[in-house]
Amino acid sequence: MTEQDFLTVTDSRTGQDYKIPISDGTIRSTDLRKIRVSEKDHGLTSYDPGLFNTAVARSQITYLDGEAGVLEYRGYPIEQLAASASYLEVAYLLIYGHLPSEPELASWSEDISMHTFVHENIKNFMQGFRYDAHPMGMLLASVGALSTFYSDANSWDDPESIQLHVRRLIAKMPTLAAFAHRHNLGQPYVYPDNELSYTANFLSMLFKMSERHYTPDPRIERALEVLFILHADHEQNCSTTAVRVVGSSHADPYSCVAAGIAALYGPLHGGANEAVLKMLVKIGDISNVPDFIDGVKNGKQRLMGFGHRIYKSYDPRARLIKQAADDVFEVKGTSPLLRIALELEKRALEDEYFVSRKLYPNVDFYSGLIYQALGLPQEMFPVLFAMARTSGWVAQWLEMIRDPEQKIARPLQVYTGDRGLEYKPLSSR
Numbered sequence: 001m002t003e004q005d006f007l008t009v010t011d012s013r014t015g016q017d018y019k020i021p022i023s024d025g026t027i028r029s030t031d032l033r034k035i036r037v038s039e040k041d042h043g044l045t046s047y048d049p050g051l052f053n054t055a056v057a058r059s060q061i062t063y064l065d066g067e068a069g070v071l072e073y074r075g076y077p078i079e080q081l082a083a084s085a086s087y088l089e090v091a092y093l094l095i096y097g098h099l100p101s102e103p104e105l106a107s108w109s110e111d112i113s114m115h116t117f118v119h120e121n122i123k124n125f126m127q128g129f130r131y132d133a134h135p136m137g138m139l140l141a142s143v144g145a146l147s148t149f150y151s152d153a154n155s156w157d158d159p160e161s162i163q164l165h166v167r168r169l170i171a172k173m174p175t176l177a178a179f180a181h182r183h184n185l186g187q188p189y190v191y192p193d194n195e196l197s198y199t200a201n202f203l204s205m206l207f208k209m210s211e212r213h214y215t216p217d218p219r220i221e222r223a224l225e226v227l228f229i230l231h232a233d234h235e236q237n238c239s240t241t242a243v244r245v246v247g248s249s250h251a252d253p254y255s256c257v258a259a260g261i262a263a264l265y266g267p268l269h270g271g272a273n274e275a276v277l278k279m280l281v282k283i284g285d286i287s288n289v290p291d292f293i294d295g296v297k298n299g300k301q302r303l304m305g306f307g308h309r310i311y312k313s314y315d316p317r318a319r320l321i322k323q324a325a326d327d328v329f330e331v332k333g334t335s336p337l338l339r340i341a342l343e344l345e346k347r348a349l350e351d352e353y354f355v356s357r358k359l360y361p362n363v364d365f366y367s368g369l370i371y372q373a374l375g376l377p378q379e380m381f382p383v384l385f386a387m388a389r390t391s392g393w394v395a396q397w398l399e400m401i402r403d404p405e406q407k408i409a410r411p412l413q414v415y416t417g418d419r420g421l422e423y424k425p426l427s428s429r
């Protein structure tokens with residue numbers, strides 16, 4: 001039997017000592033409630049806006065060590081998955097907790113292909129958006145609308161229904177994402193081609209014109225697959241927390257994923273790669289890089305795509321994305337913006353300002369350049385992120401609904417407003 005570790009606290013208000021058990025490097029915040037000044041006192045509460053230092057779940061999905069630059073899905077290093085796995089294999093791993101066997105992967109891939117089509121009314125629903133509607137808004141609304149198409153949407157506790165929800169969400173997301181893109185272009189929506197792989201089918205729905213059969217360049221297909229793998233999960237980030245919080249009320253999984261998309265829509269979460277592209281365009285020429293770096297050091301602007309709340313060394317995803325970028329540019333030709341990005345990275349990594357603050361390229365530094373090279377507009381960047389992240393959201397949602405410790409999310413507040421005011425009629429205000 002291991003000896004229990006404790007945190008010993010003395011409350012200076014009462015002089016009383018408390019022993020709070022420590023397990024897995026955490027204390028239970030409800031244990032703080034025992035620390036009271038009187039019988040009537042609600043007990044001590046931790047104040048944590050933005051949940052900086054609060055673990056909200058015990059999770060077995062994604063391991064992240066920001067200091068060491070380590071990212072693992074279900075224990076497998078991201079580098080190995082990006083080198084050898086397919087996106088659907090990784091989605092299976094995240095959702096079911098183990099790498100699929102050959103028959104498991106074949107049946108899972110077949111199942112996903114069987115669910116790629118959406119009801120014609122969903123297509124009609126999307127056609128109702130203005131020609132210039134943001135594709136992320138269209139994705140958010142249409143995923144939310146999916147719940148109204150399935151009578152079992154609310155059967156979140158029925159194992160068979162759950163299997164269907166999981167497959168539908170993974171399978172239909174590329175269809176909805178591609179429809180949103182075609183809508184913006186005013187081009188007819190392209191139906192799924194179930195002969196193609198998950199990623200090739202997505203490219204076909206995005207770019208197919210009059211050709212009988214669309215076959216993407218395998219280097220482009222693989223580069224996109226790698227990007228999807230790198231974005232598939234990132235533990236308890238803003239959008240995943242949104243999925244879990246909405247799911248904690250037992251909302252249907254389509255609404256939960258729509259909540260994740262809504263969170264990812266925000267520029268602080270899903271929009272940084274777009275900001276990188278704007279920055280590169282603004283710099284304009286490689287000769288302007290030194291001045292731009294000086295401006296960053298003088299606090300005039302930030303070097304977008306650098307720095308991360310968790311990673312304090314090279315973001316492992318950024319290194320892998322750089323390789324994918326090389327493959328895409330080999331097919332599509334080099335972008336002048338890539339030369340600026342490479343020069344920025346080189347200079348920043350040699351500069352004391354960035355080195356001392358542990359600022360390294362993050363996942364967004366190169367991903368926007370890749371999407372742009374593929375011919376996608378900036379508005380589509382977060383849509384691709386959402387598509388890839390769906391497997392992570394679904395895995396996290398499943399883990400949450402199966403965890404007996406999870407309750408409906410209901411944080412507390414420190415009330416700082418008025419009390420007991422007397423209502424005055426309109427005429428006397």
Ligand code: ACO
Binds near residue numbers: 309
């Ligand atoms: N360029 C220049 N200086 C920076 C940058 C940057 N990109 N990021 C941080 N710093 C500096 C800060 O000015 C600060 O310096 P100081 O100590 O002299 O005041 C120091 O580094 C620490 O910065 P914080 O803002 O405290 O770090 P935090 O962890 O809060 O921020 C963040 C992380 C928001 C990602 C930040 O690095 C940033 O704004 N980066 C650019 C935007 C970006 O690329 N976002 C994508 C993140 S990845 C993702 O969300 C998928």
